[in-house]
Amino acid sequence: MRMPAALHAEWTKLRTVAGPAWLLAAVVTLTAAVSALTVQANRCPAGAVCAVDTTRLSLTGVQIGQAVVAVLAVLVISNEYSTGMIRVTLAAMPRRAVVLAAKAAVLSSLVLAAGVLAVAGSLLAGRLILPGHGFTPAHGFALLSPATPSVLRAAAGSVLYLALIALLSLGTATIVRDSAVAVGIVLGLLYLFPIVANVVGNASWHRHLEQIGPMTAGLAIQATTGLRSLPISPWAGLGVLAAWAAGALLVGGLLLRLRDA
């Protein structure tokens, strides 16, 4: 069976159950809502010096929305294992690498689409709320606009970030085959690095932890100011996350080929 047919099959599977649609809607609303609440909670009083990266602040919701992306991606494969559907799938499409590639392609397209909406919603919230909270052009904060190259990089990068998180989760779930374990591992990988780095006193260890953590490195793409003080440069950071995702998919693909389903 060729790739277009595999893609069509995976698309049909995702389209015809209610879960993925709900989860994608949750990604958009949760990301935009958390971003809006964070922006709402921050203020820059007149006369104060505020060291705030308003673009990054407006994209805070991505840090929470990614958890839903992870769940969606894990379920794409682990649901097949829990229902036994995987045996039907592999009987119909014996080339297992094609199955995984088709899943990855359909999943990342959907997450990219949801990510565009989520990021646009977050930036819109920032653009509408920030000027009322003291982050005015007169105060040195330009209105958020995708026409600004650095804002565009942060926005496009955040969408890519969500897609890469989906691929990392898909790979992890293919490796462990159990939804609960996969969700635990992915969320642990994402959130433990910043939490542990926070208590490591040594500056260089702190930096190294942030450089290798999929979330801490990947989110460097959201920075528009203070690039020199970042632990890793924006695109290199996204590269680290891409390496995590590629590694997980590769191991997952190999195991899928080698193991009985």
Place this chain on the structure above:
Amino acid sequence: MTAPTMTPYRSDAPPGRDGFAQLVRAEWTKFRTVRGWLIGTLIAALVTMGLGWFAGVGGSSSCSTGNGPARSGRSCAPTFTQGPGGEPVTDNFYFVRQPLAGNGSITVRVTSLTGQLPIMNNHLGNPNQQEQFRPGLQPWAKAGLIIKDGTAQGSAYAAIMVTGDHGVRFQSDYTQDTPGLPGAVSAASPRWLRLTRSGDTITGYDSADGTHWTQVGSARLNGLPKVAEAGLFATSPIYQSFTENFGGGSSGSEEPSTATGVFDQVGLSGSWPAGAWTGSYVGSGDYSPGIGSYRQSQGRFTVTGSGDIAPVVSGPSGPGGPVITIANLLIGTFAGLIALIVVATLFITAEYRRGLIRTTLAASPRRGRVLAAKAVVIGSASFVTGLVAAAGAVAVGEQIARSRQFIFPVSWATELRIVVGTAALIAVVAVLALAAGAMVRRSAAGVTLVIAIVVLPYFLAIIAALPDSVADWIVRLTPAAAFAVQQAVPAYPQVEAIYSPAGGYYPLPPWAGLLVLCGWAALALTAAIWLLRRRDA
């Protein structure tokens, strides 16, 4: 004719027991015979301990001060004066004193407290520039009377004082603080202060008119020698200026400030053998500004000092360098929690997935008791795992950290509270995860839900770009409130500092925080039992 009577058949076998204990035993058998769950529990313990030891190592930091050779590890850590309780303290002030032999008292009127604040240069100016001052008073600038066990650093004391913003206070042995008359001091509304020694007990009084006195507080200074040093003092804490970096802590700069108190109507009773006052600065070490002076004319004393007599606090406004609390050694709790959340959720969702739940409920039709038995098993197993992991992380982590970093000393009672509290936290979260699993019946959804309400609030409060006031509410209301049980050092109201969750300070007291989590777990378990009874399995 009589009908033959027939005895109905009765089995000779003893009836099966269906008590709660049997149910717990059945659930325990399920738990211990699934290899994946045991491995998950083991991973939880190992990761918790491993990350704790990692935090104990803290990195082979190197530092160099001035022209000295590069040093590393513990030698980078600041050295602290130890107070009478062993806690790190600062003991820097200007002291106008004479020896007081035996019992006696000293009374004084304070007519003014003024101060100087440094002009901070936030724009990275020349660090060698001359310090410049502007008039202003630190909220905890202090001037008043003190009786002290000599002038050695960290020695016991009791003092009554006027402060910048906090009225009259009676303080002793660095950590104790009792409020007296409120309001600022001025020539129009002066304050009379009195300090009395009787044996080892020092009592402080204040008065607004010099005739009506109120006792503010008293302190017992164990082992106070017969001849103690007593007199007037003034001091003013280091001025810190903070810039909050959103999404990653804060950076600050600090400069000394000064306070000047004006005293008159000095009255002495008891035996003061020296008969004359001497003034000198008390204090030494890296944190001593060494600024101070006094003037005496016609019974009027003007005393200027800089520094503080107070405990050292940890966290962002505390000293820099490799300084940690034992809460840092328990950072692995998060990793352990995630592993146990997965196990506890699977403990019920796996039954749904495999259809075992129908067998379980057929064997024990009283469904509430089934879930209760599961909660007992997973709660106990998690508590034991958490206890072993937390004790291992703290005990070994402390040994590792001792040679590399400065650890804030805590009493054994605090250490016990932190270790047992962490185990309880892990156990209650496991029960919460079981309840969530029973409610949603899907592993992925259950695990995500519990991680989202336990770990993510902590993450949002500490790492994300939320202001401290919002972060405080997050760790009050969500299950993450339970991390308060890990707070190692108390927040001292008498020390101006940033007491935020990111620095290890929680708005709720330790056990109250754990209680918030228990409330969530109880609510979830009740809802889960209700749903289990109501729905078909």
